[in-house]
Amino acid sequence: MGAGRIDLKKNISIKSMLLFILCTSILLLVFAPYGTCYIVEPIASSNPVMEEFYVSPIGSDVNDGEDINHPFGNISRAQEAVRALTGAMTGDIIVYLLGGTYKINETLRFNSSDSGKNGYSVIYKNYDSEIPIIDGGKQVKNWTQYSSEIWCADTNISDFRQIYVNGRMAQRAKGKADFIIDTTGDGHEASDIRMTTWRNIQDVEFVYQDIWTLPRVRVDWVSEEMIYMQQPAYLYSRTKSDSQNKEPVWIENAFELLDEPNEWYFDKVTHKLYYKPFSDENMNTAEVIVPDVEVLLNCSGNSSDKVSNIQFQGLKFKHANWLRPNQYGKCYVAVQANVLRYREENYQTVEMSDASVYFEHTINLTIKECNFTKLGTTALDLREGVQDSSVIGCKVYNNSGTGIQIGEVGNRTQTNPDDPITTKNILIKNNYITNCCIDYKSGIGVFAGYVRNISVVYNTISNLPYTGISCGWGWSPIETIMDDNTITHNHIYGIMNFLEDGGGIYTLSTQPGLNVSYNVIHDSGWNGLYPDERTNGSIWSYNVVYDTYNNFLDHSRYEEAHWNQVTNNYLEEYPRSLSCWYPERDKDQIWGLEPGDDGFPIWIVQNAGIEDKYSYLIPDNEWFWHYMYLYKNNPLANLPFLLWLNMTVIGFIVCYGVIRLIIIRARCNCHDTNAIIIKENLDETKS
Incomplete structure (x- = not known):
């Protein structure tokens, strides 16, 4: 070709490329608000493997741990071996945990010395398909008959709040509070003097049910007329604006209340555990486990020296204690979402609940295909400064507190996304969270405080006493670090089955770029979608809500509510609270459809919740709570129940x-x- 001539084919190619880029950009701008844009799941490592170690509960620390026939006996010994190699990593280092129970007497601690270096990762994972269990519990043996119906055993554990009998959580001794006749700022007036003779009176716990929390406050002392409660916990439980306790709904943790099968009581003075078994339980052969260790795993760096490039895969965390509610004067008083009120010298403040598995100032963290069960508080916590991390394919079930907790609630004035304390770029995907918050009922399936660019997507969340997913904190219009958070394609059901004023998805405060779309919510005893106070800058679209007490509660208040885009949601019923709904939005929603109706968006339903790869996490015949009655996820399996009911x-x-x-x-x-x-x-x- 001569100089100055235009290559037509080349020119068309350039035009096509420019057109493609332009169209792609437009599509992203148009569809990103509708849930198609979120943090991408990290690609499985294709790095070379530099070294492999093996650990087994029946191994020995005198072994070199370098092959499956000579494994270490403890995870901490494998840590030592890994730390000796990370300074010159030329590939990933994998620690294989063989199946079995790893009984621990203290917290497994990881810090920046455990980080992967040079772009490679340190990986702790199960070997093959085996299940390694990191267990913080101890078995209680040698039961003797205390009375005709009650058995007793000694234990050297100082204190605990749960026990598990043959794998099932037992009920701490519990009774009615029907002798309480009045409430004062100091405690309660009683109609009789029964509590004056109760043993260990400061261990007795009153449980109150207000609107969206369930405070637990312990007794201080009693007279013939009054029951005086521990302060300042009792004061805090009575001064929470719209949500404050009056009379207790029940009482726990008194030997004198031990009167029903499956109830237990622990006497801290004598170190004796009492249990009333079911008629078919044999205490000579029963397995009774008591949680001992409070934090099973703690992985923490600091703002200038983070833990990095570390992975935990295929592990099971089981039996953890939590004793903060037993502390004198603190007890358990939540503001909301198991965020606790307490006094620090001369001022009161709030703090997040502790967690059984805890991460702080960690970057490039992966938690994959792990199980969290029988834990005494929040199961998994990604706290301050956790960045560029993911939780994928995990099962979180049968725990006392919140499922997964992300971020902080005390960073209200922080606005710099590059600050090392920012919790950001977190992916929570394909997790099954069910039957959590058993004891601390104001907990959440997934709770996020002040966070930035987190994606909670394709999760299945069921059977909770309160809210499914909660994002945001502060009840405030001011701009904080909260930005570009995504909550899409989740399946949430059987929630709000105990408390009120929550929902399937709940949000707070100014969150520019918040995207709540393509979620399916049903069988909620209160709300489906709930943008609460000052929520603004957000998009709520293509969500499906049915079989729910109230489909949508827009309580964002003030003019900010009009800054939210609420469109194309499939709502079975019109909102019950007209003061928390804007009629001008009526025309932008699809009303009155339920499963089986023509036009019902099965295409949204089929793409919500755990994806096929992780469908094995959910049992085929899962029971879940319906706001009228228990329901089985498998309709055919539910037929016997319906026939029985009819x-x-x-x-x-x-x-x-x-x-x-x-x-x-x-x-x-x-x-x-x-x-x-x-x-x-x-x-x-x-x-």
Whole structure:
């Protein structure tokens, strides 16, 4: 080609490329608000492997740990071996944990010395398909009969709040508070003096149910007229604006209340554990586990020296203690979402609940395909300064507190995204969270405080007493670090089954770029979608809500509410609270559809919740809470229950009719003069 001539093919190629870039940019701008844009799941490592170590519960620390036949006996010994190599890493270092139970007596601690270096990772993972269990519990043995129905055993554990009998959580001794007749600023007036003779009175715990929290406050001392409660916890439980306790709904942790099967009581003075078994339980063979270690794993750096490039895969964390609610005067008083109120010298403040598995100032962290169960508080916590990290394919179930907790609640004035304390770029994906918050019922499935660019996507969350996902903190219009958070494609159901004023998805405060889309929420005892106070700068679209007490509660208040984009949501019913809904949004929603109806968005439902790769996490016949009755996720499996319910109702009607007929005939025999009138009435009743 001569100089100055235009290559037509090359020119078309350039034009096509420019057109493609322009169209792609437009598509991203248009569809990003609708949930198609979130943090990408990290690609499985293709790095070379520099070294492999093996650990087994039946191994020995005198072994070199370099092959499966000579494993270390402790995880801490493997840590030492890894630390000796990380300074000159030329590939990943993998520590394989063989199956079995790793009983620990103290917290497993990781710091920046455990980091991967030179762009490579340190990986702690299960070997093959085996299940390594990191267990903080101890077995209680040698049970003897204390009375005809109660058994007793000694334990050297100082204190605990749960026990597990044959794998099932037992109920701490519990009774009614029906003798409480009045409430004052110091405590409660009682109708009798029964509590004056109770043992270990400062261990007795009153449980209160207000609107969105369930405070637990311990007794201080009692007189013949009054029950005085521990301060300042009792004061805090009574001064929480719209949510404050009055009379207790029940009482726990008194030997004198030990009267029902499956109840237990621990006497801290004598170190004796008492248990009343079910009639078919044999205490000579029963396995009773008591949690001992409070934090099973702590991985923490600091703002200038973070832990980096570390992974935990295929591990199971089980049996953890939590004793903060037992501390005198602190107890358990939550503001919301298991965020606790307490006094620091001369001022009161709030703090996050502790966690059984805890990360702080960690970067490039991966937690994958792990299980968290029978834990005494929040299961997993990604706290201050955790960045560029992911939690994928995990099962979080049967725990006492919140499922997954992210960020802080005390960073209200922080606005710099580059500050090392910022919790940002977090992916929570394909996790199954169920039956959590058993003891601390104001907990959340996934809770995020002051966070930036987190993605909570494709999770299945069920059976919770309060909210499914909560994002944001502060109740404030001011701009903070909160920005570009994404909550999409989650399946949330069986929630709000104990407390009120929460929802499937709940948000707070100014969050520019917040995207709540393509979620499916049903069987909520309160709200489905709930942008609460000052929520603004957000998008709520293509969500599906049905079988829920109230589909949408827009309580964002003030003019900021109009800065939220609420469009194309499939809402089965019109919002119950007209003061928390803007009628101008009516035309932008799709109303009145439920499963089975023409036009019901099955395409959204089928793409919400855990993806196929991790569907094995959810049992086929999962029971979940319905706001009318328990329901099975498998409709066919639910047929026996529905038949039983129908037959029960029919049986009741038939019995009622037969009894009524007998009574009428008896009256006829006794009062011949009225027989004709009664027969006429009976004929009318039949008709």
